[in-house]
Amino acid sequence: MSLIIFKMSGLLKYLLVSHIIFGLLGAVAFYAALMNLLKPIDFKKIKFLKFVSLTGFFGFILSWFSGGYYYVIYYGGSVKPVIKSGEYPWIHSILMETKEHIFIFLPFLALVAVAAIYLFKENLEQNQKIKKAVALVCAVMVAIGAVSALMGLAISGAAVN
Amino acid sequence: MNAAKVYYNMDLSTIFAINKGLHSFVAVIGLAAAFLAEIFYLKNLKGLPMIYKILRWSMIILIFTGFMFFVKWRLGLGGARLFFNGALWAKYTIVAILLVNAVLMQAKKIPLKIGAPVSLVSWSAAFIFGKWHPQWLYFWSAMAGYIAVVIVVGFILEAIKRKLNYSKDMRCP
C-alpha cells in the first residue's frame, strides 16, 4: 500500500484530490439545479439556475482534466497492476473501465443543461415538457456522478488495500 | 500573517483534523434542523424556509467533508475502517436515500407522511452510525433497523398530526 502512495508526486496527489472535489461540485451543483427545476421558475430562480448549471459544467470539465491527467500518467502504470494482481481484479475490469467511459457523457449533458437554461431563461416555465426534460437531464447527471463516485471509492479501496 | 502563508504551513493532518471537526459540527446542526423542521411544520410556526436552507447547506457541507475522509484514506493517512465497516456503508446508503427522498418530495411524487419520517430518521441514523459503527454491526442489520424505525416514526408523526387536528395529508411546502 505505502509504495503506491509514496510514488505519487505532490502534483498527482493534488490532481486526484481535485478530481474528487470538482466531480462532487458538478454533481452537487446539478442536484441543486434539479431541485430548483422541480419548482416554479421566476427571474430570481433563473439567476440561481444559471449560476449552478455553469458551476456544474466547469466542475465536470475540471474533474475530467484533473482525473484524466492522473489516469493517463499514473494510474495505468502504478495502480492498475496492483488492483489486477490483488483480491478484486474485477474492480479495474468492470468498475474502472465503466467509470472512465460513462464519465465522458457528463460534460456533454452538462452543456445541454447550461444551454437550455441560458437560452430559455424564464420561458422554461411556459414549456413544461422542456423544463421536465431538462430536470431529467440533471437527474441523469447526478445519477452518473453518484455512481462514478461510488466506483471511485471501490477503486480506491482496491488500490489502498 | 496572511491566509496564504497560514495555508502553506498547514500540513495535511491538520487539514483533515479540521475537516473532521467541521463534519461533526455540521452534522449536529443538520440533525437539529431536521427536528426543528418537523416541529415548525407541525406547529405551523414561522421560519420554516430558513430551516430548510440550513438543512440544504448542512447537507452540501457534509457531502464534501464526508468525501474528504475518503481522500485522507486514499492518501494513506489512515481510516481504512471507512471502507470495511457495515454500519458506515449503511450510513452512506441512508444519505443516498435522504437525497432521493428530498427529490421525490420536491417533485411531489411521495406524500409528506412518507417523506417526513424518512427525512427525520435518515438524519438521525446517519448521525448515529457516523458516531457509532461497531465492527459487529452488519450492513443488512443496520438497514433493517433503519427501516423499522422509519415505519414506527411514521406512525408516531401521523398520530401527532391527528392530535393536532390536521384534516388532510399535506404535501411538501
Add this chain to the structure above:
Amino acid sequence: MNNIKLRILNSIIIGAIAAIIFITVITVVADLYLSLKDWLKNIFYHHWVGKGILAAIIFFISGILNFISNKNADEEKIAKNLNILIWASIIGSLMISIFFILEALR
C-alpha cells in the same frame, strides 16, 4: 423564443446525442478490435484520450451540420430530442457496464 436560439439549442442536443452514441460504440468496438485501440493509442498517446477528443469533434461536427441543415426548430422538437438524449445516456451507460461485466466473465 426566437428561431436562432431554438436552432442553437437543438444543435447542441443533437451534438450531445451523437457524442454519447459515439462513446458507447467506440468503447465496445475498441475493446473487441484491439487494432482500433492501438490506433487510438498511436495517434492520441492513450486510447481514452483519443475517445474523448473524437467525441468532442463528433459533437461539434454534428451540432454544426444540424444547425446548417435544420432551418426550423420548434419547442416540440427540442422536447423530443431531449428525451432521446436522456434515453441515449441511460442506455449507453447500461450497455457499457453490461459489456465490461460480460468481458470480465469471459
